[in-house]
Structure formats: structure tokens, C-alpha cells
Amino acid sequence: MAAAGGEPSTLKVSDELFQNFYTEVKQIEKRDSVLTSKQQIDRLLRPGSSYFNLNPFEVLQIDPDATEDELKKRFRALSILVHPDKNQDDQDRAQKAFEAVDKAYKLLLDQEQKKRILDVIHAGKEYIEHMVKEKKKQLKKDGKSQDVEEDDPEVFKQAVHKQTMKLFAELEIKRKEREAKEMHERKRAREEEIEAAEKAKRDREWQKNFEETRDGRVDSWRTFQAKGKTKEKKNRSFLKPPKVKMEQRE
Known part of the structure; x- marks a missing residue:
């Protein structure tokens, strides 16, 4: 009897476990x-x-x-x-x-990231709670029933879900805008850096070329000056007044 009595008890436990599962x-x-x-x-x-x-x-x-x-x-x-x-x-x-x-x-x-995410979720819930409160307040003012669809837990949950998604989307859009702005600024800074480097390179090349050709320029200038003096001497010889012949008196 004990065994027989024990069997229903075992079956009962199994049924409970199955039901829970x-x-x-x-x-x-x-x-x-x-x-x-x-x-x-x-x-x-x-x-x-x-x-x-x-x-x-x-x-x-x-x-x-x-x-x-x-x-x-x-x-x-x-x-x-x-x-x-x-x-x-x-x-x-x-x-x-x-x-x-x-x-x-x-x-x-990541506990810091998780906190930020939970803050967004809580903000979504608080926003819906505020909207429901305002809606009820307006209905009371109008003398109407204060029953709203968000009183249904499932509807409220869906409203919070939608609002939370909206908040996440807005944050992501702002993040992308901020990222695009920072990328643009980095690109501009890089372009300015490249331009400055190219200018410095051109200046160095110009200075190097200037130094390398200095002797040639000096020689050319000296040659030019020497030729100028020679030409000046030649020109001066042409400018000499003719000798005046003394008149002979008889």
C-alpha cells in the first residue's frame, strides 16, 4: 500500500514539475x-x-x-x-x-555603458509616465473619464518601448553628427598640416637652390660689373675732345 500510495505522490510531483516547466x-x-x-x-x-x-x-x-x-x-x-x-x-x-x-x-x-543604457531606458519610461499624467489631468479638466489606454500594462509597456527606441535613435543620430563633425575637423586640420609641410618644403628647396646658386650669381654680377666698366672706358675714349691745333701766325 505504501508503494502504491507513494506512486500517486511521485506522479503528482512530476506533474507539478512538468506544469512549471x-x-x-x-x-x-x-x-x-x-x-x-x-x-x-x-x-x-x-x-x-x-x-x-x-x-x-x-x-x-x-x-x-x-x-x-x-x-x-x-x-x-x-x-x-x-x-x-x-x-x-x-x-x-x-x-x-x-x-x-x-x-x-x-x-x-561594461558597468559604465550599462548605466548609460539604463538611464536612457528609465528616461523613456519617465517620459511616458509624464505624458499619461498630463493626459489624465486634461481629461479631468474636461470633466471626462480619466481612463486611458496606457492603463493597460501591455499598452504602457509598448509605449515605453517605442519611446526608448526613439531616444536611442536620437542619441545615435547626434553621435553620428558629432563624429562627422570631428572627422571633418580632423580632415581640415590634416589638410592644413599637409599644406604647411609642403610650403615648408618649397621654402627649404628655394633656400637650398638660392644658396647653391649664390656663387654663380656673384660671379655673374662681377662679370657684369667688369663688362660695364670696360664699356664705360670705351665710351669715355669716344668722348674725349679733339686736340685743338694751335694757329700759326706769320
């Missing part, structure tokens, strides 16, 4: 609806991914409140899914997807 899987599927290698690669390389992938938590599909252990586990699972070795028929795209996952993971390992 099933619930966990369904939660993962709901959060991650993308589970296959191909789908993950498509997700990470979808149009607009250069902006979608700015949020490392979005890339890794993990909650910002996740622990480091959860972050590591998620990285391992996702990196295996998109690794080029696992996707021999689509290695180039898999490599790009893997690089996106690897970059996101490294960003979140």
Missing part, C-alpha cells in the same frame, strides 16, 4: 516568440536594425532588471543560435547577427 516555456515563447536560428538572424538583421539594435537589452531579448547570471545564460543561448558554425548555409548573415549579439553582451558587461 511548461509555464516557463510558454512565458519564454510569449516574450521571445522568435526561437529558431533563422528567425533570430532575421530579427537581428531586419530593416532598421541599426537603430533597433542600439538597445542591448532589445538585442538579447532580456529584461533590464535581469541578473548577471541571467545575462550570461541568455548570451550563451542566443550566440549559439546565431553562430556562423551553426548556420553553414547562411554564414555571412549569421556572422553579422553574432557580432550584434556579442557587441550587446560586451556593452552590458
